[in-house]
Amino acid sequence: MRSAKLSRKAVLLSSVTAAVAVVGGGVVIAEATADREDEPEEDRPVAEPSTDPVEDLLASMSLEDKVGQLFMVYVHGETADTGDPDAVASNRERLGADDGAAFVAAYRPGGVIYFDWANGLTSPEQVAALSNGLQAASAVPLLIATDQEYGSVVRIGEPATQFPGAMPLGATRDLDAAERAAAIAGAELRAMGLNHNFAPDADVNVDPANPVIGVRSFGSDPELVADFAAAQVRGYRAGGVAVSAKHFPGHGDTGTDSHVGLPVITHTAEEWERIDAPPFTAAIAAGADMVMSAHLQFPALDDSLAPATLSHPILTGLLRERLGFTGVVVTDALDMQGVRTEYGDDRVPVLALLAGADLLLMPPDLPLAHEAVLNAVASGELTEDRIDESVRRILGLKHSRGIVDDPETDEGAAGAVGSDEHLAAAEDIADRSVTLLANDGTLPRAGGSVLVTGWGENTTQRLAAALGANGFDAEALVTGDEPGADAIAAATAAAAGRDLVVVATRDVRAGSPQADLVAALLAGPAPVVAAAVGTPYDAAHLGEVNASLAAYSYTAPSLAALAKVIAGAVAPSGALPVDVPGASGEVLYPFGHGLGYP
Template identity: 75%
Template sequence: MPSPKLSRKTVLVSSVAGAFAVIGGGAVIAEAAARRGDEEEPAGDEAAAPTPDWVESQLAGMSLEDKVGQLFMVYVHGESADTGQSDAVASNMERLGAANGAAFIAAFKPGGIIYFDWSNGLSDPAQVAALSNGLQEASEIPLLIATDQEYGSVVRIGEPATQFPGAMPLGATRDTEAARRAAEAAGAELRAMGLNLNFAPDADVNVDPRNPVIGVRSFSSDPALVAEFTTAQAGGYQAGGVAVAAKHFPGHGDTGTDSHVGLPVITHSAEEWERIDAPPFTAAIAAGTDMVMSGHLQFPALDDSLKPATLSAPILTGLLRERLGFEGVVVTDSLEMEGVRAEFGDERVPVMALQAGVDLLLMPPDFQLAFEAVLAAVESGELTEERIDASVRRLLALKVARGIIAEPATDPAGTDVVGSDEHRQVAADIADRSITLLANDGTLPFAGGSVLVTGWGENTTARLTESLNAEGLQAEALVTGEEPSAEQVKAAVTAAAGRDLVIVTTFGAEAGGAQADLVAELLKTGVPVVHAAVGTPYDAAHVGAVNASLATYSYTAASLGALAKVVTGAVDPSGTLPVDVPGADGAVAFAFGHGLRYT
């Protein structure tokens, strides 16, 4: 008898060599529609809602291969489900063995698809909605369609979708109702484009100022504050129409290693985990989070085997399931990340993750290898079919609970909510209230005159300049970048001559680094210098004795517009630090809760 891998490839090659090679998958979409039946469904909720035993009846009718397919979420290339675009088809064939999303779904029946701007376009809400509907039409069981739309520093769908400030600016407002309102608006925009799952909010407590992967993605360094905002945002997204995933369990906030490129080690004791990392996840579970996403990190106090949390039964089953009582879906962080691949092969990771307690395997680097590895593990007895059933049952139940089974498609006419004036105003109001004035010798508010905007970020300096000019100033931009050269610093100093004010933006500035040197040279000109940290506020301790220092926590258009209004006094700064900002000597330079006002 041929191996499962060979027989599965035969199905796939047949699909591609037939209709998909010619028309890019349209035949499978039509076939899927035919399987559902051509009769018109009655209108109303009664007709759409699955019966209470739907999950069990669906599960009973699925083959093992169908069940294993449900355990995977992957990305596909193409701006449409049945794309025939040559580069997208080539990428899909190389990664998945199928020409497009529709072909892949027909062959493997995955549980979900994840979107990225680089794989799916995502610049036109109508295109995104059509893509979503096409993928759903190709699937016998409605799909989870997801993305990482945390806002702030992690955004997959840009303009014209509303760009809300991210987690840390929300923490600076101390307003959980604003956080809930923003998430509800964001959820409504995602659902209008056919997405039904957002891998947010970030429940990590950022206690390491040098954390290279979390930073402003965290609401705060205070566990209670993170817990409050995590639950507020989770409820808001759900009210807006999308499922949510609290991440990255058991906590990614105290590490100097990025799990995309290495395996972080969290050195907290079990007691520190209880006090620092656990509260946001405990609160999210109590509030009904749909998913919890695992982190690719070692946590020796929780599992002395040193397996990454994603592969750790003591962490995902013993701690998350049994101790915290989480009954929803456990999803991995991307399995393409080095943090989970550092010590185990790509064929072992998905099996080990399922053994640990995972339900949904996100983005394996070699899908067919992973799929066949899980099948082989069941056939060998390493995994039982009952174990597979448990995960599929949770995934199907989630799809029922969030209305995905009843209404998988979206109305393309509803995309006018994306980027609506009302939502943009919500974003602007939050940004206005998040700007934090850390230091000021009276230079701000600035009455008017000539301003040089320089420092990090070509788009950031350009947008800030535009916003300052809209507030009535005469501003010009000169970007110097992340590592200003001596020539760039000299050019900025020359450009500052004769100005009434210099605003210098930084992102990731360090004491003795090139960005700090830029600020030091500008201070020598005698022109008042205002520093704006547009990433984490930790930069403020490394730029010297500037005339004024502000934290925006974000370089979105809304946050830069708010910064301009604070500079001119059109808005009185009201944000307060959600973290301590340590100085070079280790002492606290600016304390949690610090924030100056004009009045």
């Protein structure tokens, strides 16, 4: 480990053209001695030893090196030196290098982000080896990150512990559980060589139709979201990873997904203060290392209608100056349409830096973006001092979180990922999150023949298996998110003679075929239990079922918890973290609602 660190530092220092003198353990950049041969030795200034490793490292870097630090991208391949033809072709197209190791050596990016579809992420040991391979190739230790929010956004699956996610945590009302879950998650990520997680989500989900946040939010109450966001910031940091609160200035009240369009937030400045700001304020106070920007327009905060990622009034005026955030501002992914609607891919990185961003996430064409920033410095649109500000923050984060001193992981430690203790913690959270919205006495149910139908092939099969483990004779029949007449007919036929029907629902809207499925099943003799495995808003569109449950998640622990609640092995104790509006806009089930068993 020690020799690897020294070689990386040597590679970095050799990249600069100035002569380097090491004085008292500090690195001092001096002018080339060839230009000063005529100066008497006694008249030359004596270099003072440096005491700031960040400034030493910054001073040793060329402009190209520094611009590289501004970017975080994904690379293809299950190993740093992948020879897989598809991965090599993808890397060449997007990054101009064959593999991750060659790319980080050439561009010296600030970091790399993992995705299962790009990196395999097939086992903790594979992830750890990939991380170490990339770190070994990088002159400056990398931020290695992923989006491991849990619940509906997860990049590293089993055997890593699968927590239910944000909204189920909100339903428990247990801040200690939220902090412990993040600490466990952080420790598992760090064991696999990751040192940064793009979580928690600090958005307040006040729009039931929000297509991109939903269960990723802790709830619709600003105080609850603030408390849980702060708890998770503390937990992730305790677990050993840097943490990023997102999506500033708030993405919880939009009907547009910024991956495919440019949302507009219509809150007033006063509503922003009351609804959107508190979770970010709390996350910053708890020690958030990064804040991620959102690709959305917020006219009350910037009447130029620039996306927040490109807005100086929002990133600098609000986040830096108003909220006092001194950490790293990271953009949301720059390959999303929300930030590309008005500007070309060569302009977006420059405009983001001018707005106050530091770390540029996933530009669609890294060589183009890198060159655009260099050209902006050459033209005077950006100054090198402005580049230094951002690089200083990025290097400062790497130093403060121990990434520079200890970038690699012990690959043997990855075997502790998904331990029995960690799995038990996820199970406990799931058990306490399930919320009983309505019940005519159908639940709890002791055994019998059950049909499990509805959304999700894995979901219905896992729920049927979990019910089987709780004494039921359960059969799964998936009908999907838009069941047609044949699928509905098959489900009603399969329900004949059953003692109970459980329908898993997700993202039900007015007029949804999932509602037609539930209506057809209600016409039969068996009682029907609707189980929402996404947001609890489904309940507004399903009619008067015999019992309605909200699990908020289709992770294995949440489905197991659903089965235990149906069987009465666990009493429902979750409380709604959102209002559930009815079809006419009235509140059908209020924030805090949750029934128990007699």
